[in-house]
Amino acid sequence: MGAAMIAATATPASARPHHGSGHHAHRSHGGHHTARVHHHRRLVARLSRWERGVARVRVEGVADAQASLMMPGTASGGMAMSGGFGGDSSVVAAARSYVGxxxxxxxxxxxCARFMNMVLERTGHRGTGSDMARSFASYGQRVSGPQVGAIAVMSRRGGGHVGVVSGVxxxxxxIVISGNYGHRVREAxxxxxxxxxxVMPN
Structure with a gap:
């Protein structure tokens, strides 16, 4: 019995079981887990902000690219027109000088046909020599769609109309510059x- 008491007395305190040690370990593990969760959330938030920034830059980049293809009309009340079609801009410039x-x-x-012929002749092109708008349907070189500097031949009630394309x-x-549009030269x-x-001019 004396030996048992000595052994119990000699046992280090660190070797004795502590009732709170399991709870302490659990709390420590829980604390590390909580820290990892907070770190993960902060990382996700940073990534979300970064992704939003990238998306915003992409959208703004597209908007800038689109804006670079648009230019304000000089005589059409701020009408937006796209350029870059590679047509004869001298015809457009000459026609626009009469707008208003x-x-x-x-x-x-x-x-309208007389005006179109006048503009063509003043820019060194041969016109149709006719006062009929439809005469331009068999003039020049046909193109499949609107191009800056191309002549647009249009239908209208009771006749036709003709003008030069300045944009889209x-x-x-x-967007066409034409004569006799409301009895004036207009761009619309x-x-x-x-x-x-x-048609592209000869």
Whole structure:
């Protein structure tokens, strides 16, 4: 019995079981787990902010790229026009110099074809020599769609209309500079369904 008491007395305190040691280990493990969860959440938040930033840059980049293809109309009330089609811009510039003005042709009525021929001749091109808008349907070189500098031949109730393409709006409609549009030279978008021929000048 004395030996047993000595052994019990000599046993180090560290070797004795502690009732709270299991709880302490559990709390320590739980603390590490909580720290990892918080770290993971912070990482996800940072990644989310980064991804949002990348998405925003991509969207802004697309918007900038689209904006680079658009330019304001100089005489169309700020109408947006897309460029870069590679047509004859001298015809567009000459026609645009008359925008907002009255009839410069001397013909009293139905003068859109006369105006188009006048602009072509002043820029060194051969016109049709006709005062009929439809004469341009068999003129020049046909192209499949609207191009800057191309001549658009259009239908209208009771006749036809003709003008030069200066751009294309967001809906794909050609923007046309033409004479005798409301008795003036105007630059405006027209329904693409009205155009039955696009031709490049001779």
């Amino acid at each position: 003005g009255g009839n410069p042709t001397g013909r009293r009525s139905l003068w 709006d967001a809906q794909g409609n050609p 978008a027209v329904s693409r369904g009205r155009v039955y021929a696009y």
